[in-house]
Amino acid sequence: MKQNKLSYKVGQYLMFGGPGTLLFLAVVIVPFVYGLYLTFTSWDGVSATKELVGFQNFADAFTDGDYWWAMLRTVIYSAIAVVLINIVSFALAYLVTQGIKGQNFFRAGFFVPNLIGGIVLGYVWKFVFNRAFVAIFGTTSLLATTEGAMFALIMVSVWQYAGYMMLIYVAGFMSVSKDVQEAAKIDGCTSAQAMRHVTIPLMRSSFVQCIFLSITRCFVVYDVNLSLTNGDPFKSSVMASMHVYNQAFTYKNYGLGQSEAVILFVVCAIVGVTQVLIGKRGEVEA
């Protein structure tokens, strides 16, 4: 039969999967592999020769103090932002699934920050922090102080992602059947107990997903970082992603920058996968 011939298979694959596969390989796999090669060179981005330097870049990355400060900052920022994003979005999801008048309007409203790119959001908030808050509270701008800039970044991230995560939690709330909740109430649970012991355990997959999404997004934050603080004051709010960008494109240490990006990727992947594995282990079925 012609269906089993190799030429038929290849033809079918190329006809349907050809363009998609080609683009995927060209922009994801080729750069990924080439990027691993770059980590072993001391390329400056311009010269024709790429000198092989072995593990020198990784050794340099491990002793690059600025990089590890940026990394530490990213971890702290992500930890606080992820917790707050999930608390806020869960609370919002709870409030907009109670059958309140206009709840669809509120849902749509909380989602608005997600429609707009991080660059624009960052500038909008820069104005709010530098002008409006200064006028309201009569203090200097938060963005001018070290802790303040970090606080501002966290606040904007929570504001930016809460509406998105809210939608996932709303889907979670909807998936918990009303029967189970009523059964719990008939058995004598208060609303709070039903929430704590019935609804939340059944929504575990929503939590796993939201936490995963918020971790992976916070870890590689760049747009808001660039437009809101640009690493200021005194480079005290440079996140890992921005450091990698600057290392490669501003200081032209392509090899070192790429090595630092790979380390960031490994850390991010480990954190994300661990969280999913822990989360999945305790999943329950209704």
Next chain:
Amino acid sequence: MSENQKAATRKKIAHVIMWIVLFALFICFIFPFILVIINVFKSKGDITSDPLAIIGAHGFTFKNFPEAMKKMNFLTVFGNSLIITVSATILTIIFSSMTAFVFVRNGRWKLCTIMFSLMIASMVIPFQVLMVPLVSVYGPVLNSRITLILMHVGFSVSMAVFMFHGSIKTNIPLELEEAATIDGCNRWQTYWKIVFPLLKPTIATVGIINAMAYWNDYLLPSLVLKKKALYTIPIATQAFYGTYSTDIGLIMAALVLAMLPILILYVFLQRYIVEGVTSGAVKG
């Protein structure tokens, strides 16, 4: 009052309280936008002297808009964003759904399983790991809209294939395709006449998620498009802010211009966007 009535009253009060809390939160959420909007109609001096006043001391002014539009080259920039977003979204839908089709229907071919696993695995790679090699490999073809469009598509293929894969597997009965084959359709016709039209809900989801991502993306376009004439809205906003950061009235107008297109779209397509984003997130 009976127990039932009491419970009903209590519920009503709870709802009123929750409504007030929600409304307060809503105001907090849109506060930054309100602030930008009230300031866009003020002169530079009025904004500096009192950013909170609803109407500036010198009254309403519209002159920030035309000036910002001209200096930002808004129409060109908007056109660039539109062309790039629309073409990349259409190509993503077509290429990924076709790839997913060949993966689902030929699940036993080694090439399909390997490629599908590779795509799934690649979804954990953040863009930051790819940006340096990407720029160095494709250095000669940068500064072109077509390059950016194809790169956008390439980065979205894996996620989109994953979503179409699930949808074809669960929603398209094989019998339907067999019937089409018996009626004389070849694979290509079967796909376009039978399978593709049935994928509409997934097409909408993939389209909405990717269109929003392309429209708002900053990092990739900023690396690919270095010429001013090719700028998209996010890059143009960033460049504009860098040049006119002291002229706060113009900045306000630029920010409003950058936000306006998608907000207008949201007013009309709100339901689809919210649904698309939800189903995309829950499946992904």
